Amino acid sequence: MRSQKIDPNVPAQILEYDKRFEQYGSEFTFYDYNLPKDLPSSMKHSYPIIVADPPYLSQECLEKVAQTISFLTRPGQTxxxxLTGEVQRDRASKLLGLRPCAFRPEHSSKLGNEFRLYTNYDPGTNLGGWEQIWLILCGMSLFYETVMRELQKEIHDQYWELAAVRVRMLREIRRLRRALLLPVEDCPANHTNNNDDNNN
Incomplete structure (x- = not known):
């Protein structure tokens, strides 16, 4: 493989359904995306770098490939x-937390679907960097999330303030009810009237 032509000490493994890749010997592992975790246990959580090129542009295919990626990913930074279609942009973000790069792959066969390269890390100047419009959208998303959190906190605080006011109002209503239900002879005004009658 090309990576080993650059540095033969870099281990690599290709997962592929096409058995013509068996020519790579022990570096080839048969892979069927319909069985996303049907792989040797020795491969589990073993890879710090993963390059994925799903065979189809369907939601089902990407979801299963995402399961395989989760199986292969080494704990920590991976x-x-x-590499997949533009139509998978939102799914790539939701399932794997990936962002599109400015670099746009092209096929010599002139395929009708536009392809994109997505990464989970900022490639900087490589691969054209992350697409700027995506960074703007992410910034807007973070801004709206912050605003929503602040609004939720304000609503929460106002709710408890109103609850406290309601408690005080209920206490005052109870106090007034008790005052209105006192026996007539206990009312100070009634004592005053009785004294006036006796004086007369």
């Missing part, structure tokens, strides 16, 4: 590159 660099993930995903």
């Amino acid at each position: 660099y993930l590159l995903l």
